[in-house]
Amino acid sequence: MKRLIETLRNIYKIEELRQRILYTLGIVLIYRLGSFIVLPGVDPNQLVNLQRQTSSGLLGLLDMFSGGAFSNASIFALGIMPYISASIVIQLLGMAIPYFQKLQKEGESGRRKINQITRYLTVLITGFQAPAYITNMISQLPPEAITPFNPLAISPSTFFWISSVIMLISGTLFVMWLGERITDKGIGNGISLIIMIGIIARLPFALAAEFFSRMEEKGGGLVMFIVELAILVLVILLSILLVQGTRRIPVQYAKRIIGNKQYGGVRQYIPLKVNAAGVMPIIFAQAIMFLPITLAGFATSEMLTGFLSTFSNMHGFWYNFVFAIMIILFTYFYTAITVNPNQMAEDMKRNGGFIPGVKPGKKTAEFMDTIMSRITLPGSIFLAFVAIMPAFVSLMGVNAQFAQFYGGTSLLILVGVVLDTLQQIESHLLMRHYDGLTKSGRIKGRSAFSVSG
Numbered sequence: 001m002k003r004l005i006e007t008l009r010n011i012y013k014i015e016e017l018r019q020r021i022l023y024t025l026g027i028v029l030i031y032r033l034g035s036f037i038v039l040p041g042v043d044p045n046q047l048v049n050l051q052r053q054t055s056s057g058l059l060g061l062l063d064m065f066s067g068g069a070f071s072n073a074s075i076f077a078l079g080i081m082p083y084i085s086a087s088i089v090i091q092l093l094g095m096a097i098p099y100f101q102k103l104q105k106e107g108e109s110g111r112r113k114i115n116q117i118t119r120y121l122t123v124l125i126t127g128f129q130a131p132a133y134i135t136n137m138i139s140q141l142p143p144e145a146i147t148p149f150n151p152l153a154i155s156p157s158t159f160f161w162i163s164s165v166i167m168l169i170s171g172t173l174f175v176m177w178l179g180e181r182i183t184d185k186g187i188g189n190g191i192s193l194i195i196m197i198g199i200i201a202r203l204p205f206a207l208a209a210e211f212f213s214r215m216e217e218k219g220g221g222l223v224m225f226i227v228e229l230a231i232l233v234l235v236i237l238l239s240i241l242l243v244q245g246t247r248r249i250p251v252q253y254a255k256r257i258i259g260n261k262q263y264g265g266v267r268q269y270i271p272l273k274v275n276a277a278g279v280m281p282i283i284f285a286q287a288i289m290f291l292p293i294t295l296a297g298f299a300t301s302e303m304l305t306g307f308l309s310t311f312s313n314m315h316g317f318w319y320n321f322v323f324a325i326m327i328i329l330f331t332y333f334y335t336a337i338t339v340n341p342n343q344m345a346e347d348m349k350r351n352g353g354f355i356p357g358v359k360p361g362k363k364t365a366e367f368m369d370t371i372m373s374r375i376t377l378p379g380s381i382f383l384a385f386v387a388i389m390p391a392f393v394s395l396m397g398v399n400a401q402f403a404q405f406y407g408g409t410s411l412l413i414l415v416g417v418v419l420d421t422l423q424q425i426e427s428h429l430l431m432r433h434y435d436g437l438t439k440s441g442r443i444k445g446r447s448a449f450s451v452s453g
Helices: 002-013 015-034 048-053 057-065 081-096 098-104 107-139 158-185 190-214 221-244 280-289 291-296 302-310 317-338 341-350 362-395 408-431
Strands: 246-253 256-258 261-263 267-273
Touching: 002 015, 002 408, 015 158, 015 190, 015 408, 057 190, 081 098, 081 107, 081 158, 081 280, 081 317, 098 107, 107 158, 158 190, 190 221, 190 408, 221 362, 221 408, 267 362, 280 291, 280 317, 280 362, 280 408, 317 362, 341 362, 362 408
Parallel strands: none
Antiparallel strands: 246 267, 256 261
């Protein structure tokens, strides 16, 4: 406790860090307030059916990502996920289309151009998802809930449709802008923090729901609830291990004498992440698995409806099987675009370093690539297992809302973003010669999302 108080004092002493934290908290407050602003013309007292629909299942997960805005019929109902989806499409295009590959190599100007294209694509995706959301919302509302545009009518007016779509698009763009403001002037990655805040906002409700369900006659009682919390702590520790786990590769540096000083001649280690892709593979896969919800509103044939129903059941076999396979594939994909063995080998050779028993240059690059492939496989399988763990937990009688925090996207995002934010705070402290947040002073951040501009 004493160390925590001292750390808080040190944070307050650093003016830049203090201002960044306060700025971030202000942006988060704006975002949370916006999640309760209901679409114009919708009676918030008539949203009981919509909230019941989003209490579990894939819609419940989407509602969690939006911090409850989805079930509130808020102007932020679609949240940041359309922007995430647009970023995924652009990164995939960067692997296949020469134009985007060229932009990626043009430095800052290329990055700005890519960000601009991503924003345009976000508008298109939101414009496609917004009508599907409104269709589903209307199906869950009694006719008298749509006011004052078309009261007591079976179908809402055209003006209601147009205004609601514009509101949802504007809400997503505003959330995207808030995330970029946090990244530029706040602390941590803004897009990551916005998703994390939405998840944390649902945690108290999920915890309370699980507690009351266990307190029922056949719920297992307080002992069972405590056992669940203990298991949750264990899963969190395993998730931290997954985020921070590394394999160290020894690198020997040759002696060099420059002037009167001697450099090199020592052995150092390159830490290769067991899960170099972080939680991005889960975000990639989850964004794609949300597609059935969007398409369900436009489905007409029974065959298509059955297919979409199967892949909208997040506790079903096929949903989790496909989800796990996609996570493994995206882990390899994202590791390939974030870790460059050729560049690492070139840097070592330029600085007079080599891996003992391996020739510098091409052989070193091949060795690094082999090591990354070997450690990525178990890392990706473990990541996939943690991601689908809520499905197994729910089979044991755990409340659907609380089950989302037993692994899955929610927990990994929380762990990754919290570690990354704490690492940035610690960097500010150590840079000004203050003690870090831990005794070792080595919190390993994950940079969970690198999709913001």
